[in-house]
Amino acid sequence: MAESGPVDDPALGAVVVAEDALRARVAELGAEISADYVGRTPLLVGVLKGAFVFMSDLARAITLPVEFDFMAVSSYGSATKTSGVVRIVKDLDLDLSGRHVIIVEDIVDSGLTLQYLRRNLLARNPADVEVCALLVRDGLQRHDPDLRYVGFRIPPAFVVGYGLDVAEHYRNLPYICTYTGLE
Ligand code: IMP
Ligand code: MG
Numbered sequence: 001m002a003e004s005g006p007v008d009d010p011a012l013g014a015v016v017v018a019e020d021a022l023r024a025r026v027a028e029l030g031a032e033i034s035a036d037y038v039g040r041t042p043l044l045v046g047v048l049k050g051a052f053v054f055m056s057d058l059a060r061a062i063t064l065p066v067e068f069d070f071m072a073v074s075s076y077g078s079a080t081k082t083s084g085v086v087r088i089v090k091d092l093d094l095d096l097s098g099r100h101v102i103i104v105e106d107i108v109d110s111g112l113t114l115q116y117l118r119r120n121l122l123a124r125n126p127a128d129v130e131v132c133a134l135l136v137r138d139g140l141q142r143h144d145p146d147l148r149y150v151g152f153r154i155p156p157a158f159v160v161g162y163g164l165d166v167a168e169h170y171r172n173l174p175y176i177c178t179y180t181g182l183e
Helices: 019-036 052-060 112-122
Strands: 012-017 043-048 067-075 086-090 100-108 128-137 149-154 176-179
Touching: 012 019, 012 149, 019 052, 019 149, 043 052, 043 112, 052 067, 052 100, 067 112, 086 112, 100 112, 112 128
Parallel strands: 043 067, 043 100, 100 128, 128 149
Antiparallel strands: 012 176, 067 086
């Protein structure tokens, strides 16, 4: 089947990561994690809502037993800009003591959200905390650049799809494309 393009929505621009590229890279990340965590059961901590699509595909590309938990954070600010003030909206259900935690994020922009999350989770006595980010926006990480697994580094444009949204729209696009409808 031909890949559907964002042609019918004038707010959507170029495809940044196509569906087949996502599939291939997620498979590689799953294989890498599977090799790195042999003999352990990593706990994947998905950052809601944006990471839910990526986490679902990533988990199925990991050949080890894994467990899941989710956290929701919100950073105050407008729809397309992080303010830097992060707040936990939904906390984890599981105890992190002794766990091998992998934070699964959709996109790292300034790195502030991740910096906050990592510090917060490290305070709960896990064995270790690593990060798997699907996207990293190039050149902007002033905070917490220590990313163990990265899917793609992308140019500085706002993107949607594959979990990422603008005001809750476009999360179900099977590819990642730019959003050009900013006011
Ligand atoms: P940071 O705290 O500046 O690294 O921002 C990270 C968070 O901002 C991500 O988890 C997303 O929720 C959101 N975000 C940043 N850039 C984009 C984008 O291009 N599309 C959709 N959400 C984004
Ligand atoms: Mg997010």
